[in-house]
Amino acid sequence: MNNRVLYLLPLLTLAVMAGFFGWSLLSGRDPASIGSVMVNRQAPRLAAPALREGEPALTSDLLKTGKPVLVNFFASWCTPCLAEHPLMMRLRQREGVTIVGIAWKNKPEEARAWLKKLGDPFTYAGTDYDGMLSLDWGLSGVPETYLIDAAGIVRLHYHAPITEKDLNDTILPLLRAGK
Amino acid sequence: MLVLACVAFPAFAVEPSEMLKDPALEMRARTLSRELRCVVCQNQSIDDSAAEVAHDMRIAVRERLTAGDSDKAVMGYMVARYGDYVLLEPPFKPRTLVLWLGAPLVLVVAGLLLFFAARRRPVVPAAPPPLSDTEKERLQSLLKR
Amino acid sequence: MIPELGHFALILAFAVAIVQGTLPLIGASRGDARLMALGRTAALTQAFLILLSFGALVQCYVVSDFSVANVVANSHSAKPLLYKITGTWGNHEGSMMLWTLILALFGASVAIFGANLPDTLRSRVLSVQALIGVGFLAFILFTSNPFLRLSPAPLDGNGLNPVLQDPGLAFHPPMLYLGYVGFSVTYSFAIAALLEGRVDVAWARWVRPWTLAAWCFLTLGIALGSWWSYYILGWGGFWFWDPVENASLMPWLAGTALLHSAVVVEKRDALKSWTVLLAILAFSLSLLGTFLVRSGVLTSVHAFAQDPARGMFILAFLIVVTGGGLALYAWRAPKLQHAHGPWGLFQPVSREGALILNNLLLCTLAVTVLLGTLYPLFLDLVSGAKVSVGPPFFNATFVPICAPLFAALCVGPFLSWKRAELGPALARLRAVFFAAVMAAVVAAVAIDGRATLAAVAFGFGVWLILGSATEFVGRARRGRLRTMPRSTIGMTISHAALGVVVLGSVATAAWNTELIHTMKLGESAPFGDYTATLVKVEPLQGPNYTAERATIVLSLDGKPYTTLTPERRLFTVQRRQVSETSIQTNLLRDLYATLGEGDLQGGWVVRLYNNPLAPWIWLGAALCALGGFVSLSDRRLRIGAPKRSRVAAQPAE
Numbered sequence: 001m002n003n004r005v006l007y008l009l010p011l012l013t014l015a016v017m018a019g020f021f022g023w024s025l026l027s028g029r030d031p032a033s034i035g036s037v038m039v040n041r042q043a044p045r046l047a048a049p050a051l052r053e054g055e056p057a058l059t060s061d062l063l064k065t066g067k068p069v070l071v072n073f074f075a076s077w078c079t080p081c082l083a084e085h086p087l088m089m090r091l092r093q094r095e096g097v098t099i100v101g102i103a104w105k106n107k108p109e110e111a112r113a114w115l116k117k118l119g120d121p122f123t124y125a126g127t128d129y130d131g132m133l134s135l136d137w138g139l140s141g142v143p144e145t146y147l148i149d150a151a152g153i154v155r156l157h158y159h160a161p162i163t164e165k166d167l168n169d170t171i172l173p174l175l176r177a178g179k
Numbered sequence: 180m181l182v183l184a185c186v187a188f189p190a191f192a193v194e195p196s197e198m199l200k201d202p203a204l205e206m207r208a209r210t211l212s213r214e215l216r217c218v219v220c221q222n223q224s225i226d227d228s229a230a231e232v233a234h235d236m237r238i239a240v241r242e243r244l245t246a247g248d249s250d251k252a253v254m255g256y257m258v259a260r261y262g263d264y265v266l267l268e269p270p271f272k273p274r275t276l277v278l279w280l281g282a283p284l285v286l287v288v289a290g291l292l293l294f295f296a297a298r299r300r301p302v303v304p305a306a307p308p309p310l311s312d313t314e315k316e317r318l319q320s321l322l323k324r
Numbered sequence: 325m326i327p328e329l330g331h332f333a334l335i336l337a338f339a340v341a342i343v344q345g346t347l348p349l350i351g352a353s354r355g356d357a358r359l360m361a362l363g364r365t366a367a368l369t370q371a372f373l374i375l376l377s378f379g380a381l382v383q384c385y386v387v388s389d390f391s392v393a394n395v396v397a398n399s400h401s402a403k404p405l406l407y408k409i410t411g412t413w414g415n416h417e418g419s420m421m422l423w424t425l426i427l428a429l430f431g432a433s434v435a436i437f438g439a440n441l442p443d444t445l446r447s448r449v450l451s452v453q454a455l456i457g458v459g460f461l462a463f464i465l466f467t468s469n470p471f472l473r474l475s476p477a478p479l480d481g482n483g484l485n486p487v488l489q490d491p492g493l494a495f496h497p498p499m500l501y502l503g504y505v506g507f508s509v510t511y512s513f514a515i516a517a518l519l520e521g522r523v524d525v526a527w528a529r530w531v532r533p534w535t536l537a538a539w540c541f542l543t544l545g546i547a548l549g550s551w552w553s554y555y556i557l558g559w560g561g562f563w564f565w566d567p568v569e570n571a572s573l574m575p576w577l578a579g580t581a582l583l584h585s586a587v588v589v590e591k592r593d594a595l596k597s598w599t600v601l602l603a604i605l606a607f608s609l610s611l612l613g614t615f616l617v618r619s620g621v622l623t624s625v626h627a628f629a630q631d632p633a634r635g636m637f638i639l640a641f642l643i644v645v646t647g648g649g650l651a652l653y654a655w656r657a658p659k660l661q662h663a664h665g666p667w668g669l670f671q672p673v674s675r676e677g678a679l680i681l682n683n684l685l686l687c688t689l690a691v692t693v694l695l696g697t698l699y700p701l702f703l704d705l706v707s708g709a710k711v712s713v714g715p716p717f718f719n720a721t722f723v724p725i726c727a728p729l730f731a732a733l734c735v736g737p738f739l740s741w742k743r744a745e746l747g748p749a750l751a752r753l754r755a756v757f758f759a760a761v762m763a764a765v766v767a768a769v770a771i772d773g774r775a776t777l778a779a780v781a782f783g784f785g786v787w788l789i790l791g792s793a794t795e796f797v798g799r800a801r802r803g804r805l806r807t808m809p810r811s812t813i814g815m816t817i818s819h820a821a822l823g824v825v826v827l828g829s830v831a832t833a834a835w836n837t838e839l840i841h842t843m844k845l846g847e848s849a850p851f852g853d854y855t856a857t858l859v860k861v862e863p864l865q866g867p868n869y870t871a872e873r874a875t876i877v878l879s880l881d882g883k884p885y886t887t888l889t890p891e892r893r894l895f896t897v898q899r900r901q902v903s904e905t906s907i908q909t910n911l912l913r914d915l916y917a918t919l920g921e922g923d924l925q926g927g928w929v930v931r932l933y934n935n936p937l938a939p940w941i942w943l944g945a946a947l948c949a950l951g952g953f954v955s956l957s958d959r960r961l962r963i964g965a966p967k968r969s970r971v972a973a974q975p976a977e
Binding site: 032034035036037044105130131132134135136137138139140141 | 231238239242
């Protein structure tokens with residue numbers, strides 16, 4: 001047994017640990033990120049009462065139209081949802097994307113008033129007042145956005161409000177490729 | 180903001196309205212809740228957490244149990260939705276080998292080293308290393324002198 | 325004016341620390357008595373300046389000087405005076421000031437109480453201490469200046485996080501820092517010893533009181549933190565294996581190991597390089613804790629001031645201090661003089677054998693905590709996979725290693741140095757063993773048949789208390805009570821206290837009863853042997869909060885037994901609600917109540933807990949620290965510290 005190596009061991013351990021810490025600090029990793037198991041899996045079931053009066057309830061068929069679909073969970077009481085709202089409007093109006101919006105833990109009338117005031121980007125809108133549907137989607141809060149491709153597979157899962165950069169660099173290229 | 184939601188209203192965790200009538204089932208639900216992590220909190224189980232999503236998860240656990248699921252099936256249900264992240268006890272898998280076996284390994288290796296160190300008797304100082312060529316030459320020259 | 329004075333004093337302290345960190349070191353290597361003497365003066369001056377600076381900051385808080393940005397961010401004029409003062413260290417900048425202050429005070433203590441140290445050792449210790457101080461002062465001055473002014477000054481501050489406005493948490497950081505920073509002295513001694521190339525019996529004697537003091541404070545600090553979470557978080561938990569808790573547990577484990585291995589150096593002149601390594605590690609783990617809490621690499625309930633730039637600075641500092649120490653160790657430790665190889669020569673069955681086993685197990689525990697805390701981070705970086713490591717993991721890995729530790733703990737003190745027989749020691753513990761088994765059986769049968777592991781753990785608690793007591797009584801019987809050194813008495817107290825902690829935590833965690841119920845006014849509900857009645861809920865006006873206070877009467881056999889008054893406080897400045905628990909204790913159990921939301925039907929959510937033996941957790945921890953203090957008062961440590969023998973007093977280099 002080489003004692004010298006033994007004496008060096010603590011220093012080497014420190015070097016490894018410090019390397020990880022430095023990497024972590026420089027990587028811009030978000031320690032609060034929980035990851036998603038939904039990506040690259042068949043989209044979870046969709047079954048929700050319609051948010052807008054007089055429309056049919058939402059079903060999983062909406063996700064199997066042969067076109068990519070964006071599913072966005074939101075709430076009127078959620079401030080970050082306000083921040084991403086203009087981007088949703090842009091996707092709907094300029095890009096003609098199909099967006100399914102689901103109001104999470106939100107009284108339907110409040111969600112409707114919110115959409116009326118700010119503009120309604122959703123092709124289909126549903127409500128999940130008790131949060132049980134959202135659990136199937138692995139939702140942790142609002143806003144969260146899923147991109148489902150033409151084959152009904154989840155391609156993206158955002159745990160945060162989407163940004164201009166997400167839109168241009170990731171979402172739009174995938175949507176266009178899907179068409 | 181979300182973080183504050185977990186601790187700001189402590190009395191919110193496990194509300195009476197959530198609890199099941201059947202005490203045995205409720206007991207199982209509480210035990211499982213303590214092993215599931217609240218996904219928006221920091222190291223809190225859903226049993227302790229006041230977050231909205233923790234509330235939903237507690238309800239879902241109870242719904243599954245009422246529907247007759249086994250404990251394992253309930254945990255599987257959560258893992259299918261939130262991944263291994265949701266388990267406060269990480270599963271024993273290749274990627275968690277170091278986590279589970281690291282400390283026992285240290286114990287065993289260090290224990291063995293100590294065991295052999297303890298058995299070692301004081302040794303006679305080892306014979307000096309053989310002379311190198313240059314040293315031999317020097318010795319020769321010294322002897323010749 | 326005052327803030328500028330404080331800032332100026334801090335800059336001066338920085339300059340003094342640089343002088344203290346260099347000149348005495350040079351003096352020690354050259355044998356220059358004048359340079360070495362500078363160390364003491366500088367240490368005292370530096371402590372005085374930082375005290376002045378810290379005082380200035382406290383003054384800003386007390387008079388609510390809202391031209392200072394730090395005060396604005398963390399204080400409010402309507403806050404009670406106590407929390408204005410304690411709010412000083414309730415934030416990142418202020419807590420760094422407290423940290424630096426304690427560091428300088430420890431340096432000054434070495435200067436004052438270290439009169440019996442050889443000049444070279446003392447000046448080296450003081451220099452290393454000052455170099456650590458330089459790092460922290462630079463950190464404060466360049467990244468976290470608490471004296472920054474705001475112009476124009478706002479009318480009032482943002483207030484202190486309501487959760488922090490609590491006596492338990494107010495004094496938790498100072499205690500914890502006294503522990504963390506106390507290990508800096510141990511570190512300095514280790515570095516000085518490596519520089520001198522000498523670790524001997526005298527060194528072990530000198531370093532021991534500092535380790536003990538730091539360990540006692542750390543014990544108290546951890547206990548206070550745990551007590552705080554017990555009564556503030558509102559569901560009676562007391563330890564969550566949160567990264568921040570783990571960060572304080574790791575140096576505690578290393579420090580405990582160090583206390584024991586230093587005894588081996590002292591008594592047997594063995595295990596030297598290992599002890600030096602532990603001395604470096606105890607402080608390194610304290611720094612690691614600081615890094616984890618403040619850098620934002622991990623999330624935690626308690627983490628504050630997460631800022632990558634600061635994280636980088638602390639990481640760099642960690643690398644310099646720990647890396648420097650360990651590099652010096654790798655270079656110099658092999659050259660330390662060992663009589664019989666680095667591990668010494670020991671019989672497995674002997675006092676030193678037992679102490680080595682203690683070290684092995686304590687270090688394994690520390691590695692368990694370290695891996696559990698950092699593994700999610702490592703795995704995420706390497707593979708992107710997310711895992712959580714929570715209480716069930718630690719219950720499955722940490723607790724099993726405690727079992728052999730506790731089992732051996734009572735046997736060790738019966739073993740003599742050098743060579744011992746296991747048989748006689750075990751024979752003397754036979755009665756204790758049966759008592760422990762009985763306790764476990766009774767616990768399993770009488771309290772809860774399903775909690776088998778809890779019953780076994782309960783037996784271990786009884787084993788620890790009775791085993792320590794038996795050893796003590798045995799000594800006393802042999803008529804050695806009068807001459808028994810205080811350090812032995814302290815050891816017995818601390819060992820038995822550990823048993824008290826075990827009993828308290830096992831009983832609370834395994835056998836608590838709870839009632840979660842929506843109650844209307846006047847409604848009653850059965851709660852164990854008691855009947856709980858919600859008598860009234862009334863509004864209340866506090867100094868900086870409004871509250872609803874419930875009055876819950878618990879009656880036993882129809883007679884009123886006690887009244888609990890939990891509150892929900894709404895802090896007006898932050899618009900945050902905090903639950904104020906109400907606890908009634910008789911030292912054998914806590915009756916614990918929290919008040920939840922009221923509903924529209926006039927019902928209130930009430931949570932009641934009966935936590936058996938809960939007070940013993942903190943009582944035990946306090947006893948544990950008390951044992952340390954008793955040991956600290958041992959006169960051998962104060963006056964009997966041996967002068968190095970004449971022959972050995974030659975300079976090592």
